[in-house]
Amino acid sequence: MENQKYTKELNVAVRVVHMACFLCEKVQKQLISTNSDQVKSKDDDSLVTVADWSVQATVSWMLSEAFGAENISIVAEEDVQTLSKSESSAILAMVVTAVNECLAEAPRFGLQRPDKALTTSQILNAISQCNSTGGPLGQHWVLDPVDGTLGFVRGDQYAVALAMIDNGEVVLGVLGCPNYPVKDDGLNRKSQQNLRVSEISSAEVGSVMYTTKGSGKSWMQPLIHRDMMFEWPNSAKLIRVSSVDDPALATFCEPVEKTNSDHSFTAGVANTVGLRKKPLRVYSMVKYAAIARGEAEIYMRFARSGYKEKIWDHAAGVLLVQEAGGMVTDAGGRPLDFSRGIYLEGLDRGIIACSGFKLHEKLIGAVYASWESSNL
Ligand SMILES: Nc1ncnc2c1ncn2[C@@H]1O[C@H](COP(=O)(O)OS(=O)(=O)O)[C@@H](OP(=O)(O)O)[C@H]1O
Numbered sequence: 001m002e003n004q005k006y007t008k009e010l011n012v013a014v015r016v017v018h019m020a021c022f023l024c025e026k027v028q029k030q031l032i033s034t035n036s037d038q039v040k041s042k043d044d045d046s047l048v049t050v051a052d053w054s055v056q057a058t059v060s061w062m063l064s065e066a067f068g069a070e071n072i073s074i075v076a077e078e079d080v081q082t083l084s085k086s087e088s089s090a091i092l093a094m095v096v097t098a099v100n101e102c103l104a105e106a107p108r109f110g111l112q113r114p115d116k117a118l119t120t121s122q123i124l125n126a127i128s129q130c131n132s133t134g135g136p137l138g139q140h141w142v143l144d145p146v147d148g149t150l151g152f153v154r155g156d157q158y159a160v161a162l163a164m165i166d167n168g169e170v171v172l173g174v175l176g177c178p179n180y181p182v183k184d185d186g187l188n189r190k191s192q193q194n195l196r197v198s199e200i201s202s203a204e205v206g207s208v209m210y211t212t213k214g215s216g217k218s219w220m221q222p223l224i225h226r227d228m229m230f231e232w233p234n235s236a237k238l239i240r241v242s243s244v245d246d247p248a249l250a251t252f253c254e255p256v257e258k259t260n261s262d263h264s265f266t267a268g269v270a271n272t273v274g275l276r277k278k279p280l281r282v283y284s285m286v287k288y289a290a291i292a293r294g295e296a297e298i299y300m301r302f303a304r305s306g307y308k309e310k311i312w313d314h315a316a317g318v319l320l321v322q323e324a325g326g327m328v329t330d331a332g333g334r335p336l337d338f339s340r341g342i343y344l345e346g347l348d349r350g351i352i353a354c355s356g357f358k359l360h361e362k363l364i365g366a367v368y369a370s371w372e373s374s375n376l
Pocket residue numbers: 046077144146147148149150151254255256257258259260261282283284285303304307310313
């Protein structure tokens with residue numbers, strides 16, 4: 001935790017993300033086993049679940065407790081619109097239960113639990129307090145309570161992502177990946193053997209990764225699971241990007257859904273660069289984690305034209321990769337701009353994250369060559 005300036009922020013953020021993962025694990029299990037009504041569609045037809053709202057409320061509450069509600073600005077994905085509708089009363093009750101059960105466990109993570117259970121209106125308030133739009137000045141927390149909600153609902157990969165932007169730069173990033181196998185090559189092994197996450201022993205699954213800008217180090221901690229007796233302090237190990245720079249040996253990641261990234265365009269780029277392996281399609285910011293941990297070398301993301309990438313889908317992951325030794329830019333080779341509100345404004349076509357300079361340079365060149373002939 002080298003960057004002394006953010007020591008307290010990082011300390012709180014890491015613990016809070018552990019708590020959020022704890023919450024998500026329980027909700028995901030319930031959701032898969034009971035198939036109950038814990039999932040809603042938002043106005044844009046995307047999904048939101050008990051876990052998305054509950055994590056947002058929990059993180060918002062804990063950050064307010066640690067730093068004072070009046071001192072913090074939080075940019076986050078969810079709002080209370082759907083949750084406040086009368087037909088959502090059952091799901092709201094589930095959120096209240098999930099948040100309070102999670103907050104009660106705060107001491108496991110070295111944090112203080114509230115004196116008494118939060119009321120429904122305190123919880124709605126905590127969610128709606130995350131209504132900042134960020135920008136170039138001051139400090140803003142950036143939260144994606146559940147990234148890869150589709151993966152979450154399908155019992156697969158998802159992430160909890162918390163970052164901080166200070167004067168337009170991402171300075172701190174924490175990424176919780178509850179279903180990411182801890183052992184080296186876990187994702188590859190899982191995909192090769194077609195294992196479901198539930199088929200891997202729980203002690204082998206789940207981690208929280210974190211870093212601060214300029215530290216040159218990204219760290220990984222194992223998740224504290226419900227059935228484990230041990231409590232904080234948790235141990236951490238350094239993670240580092242892969243040293244593979246031969247495209248023929250490199251693994252590239254991309255979103256599972258082709259609505260989120262054009263698979264045929266990336267296949268063309270992969271072919272031009274000389275990538276041989278099948279793409280590793282993984283939900284959520286676990287893709288950035290895979291690059292930071294050295295399990296994959298490349299992450300390409302090319303959204304359809306008209307879609308604007310949001311800062312919470314990238315901030316924590318980008319910093320983790322950079323501090324672990326990797327490079328992340330847009331397709332024009334420029335850094336991503338987190339200083340202009342909730343969107344990555346000015347993004348040139350797509351996002352390319354690589355373990356090193358050589359692969360990155362080749363990919364940018366291949367995008368340049370392939371773009372003209374694509375219909376993106
Ligand atoms: N059309 C389109 N294009 C690109 N990106 C989009 C699009 N629509 C949504 N989103 C955002 O994608 C986030 C999920 O990205 P993933 O990489 O997990 O995608 S995938 O599920 O593996 O296909 C997802 O994050 P969550 O909502 O947190 O799951 C969205 O913010």
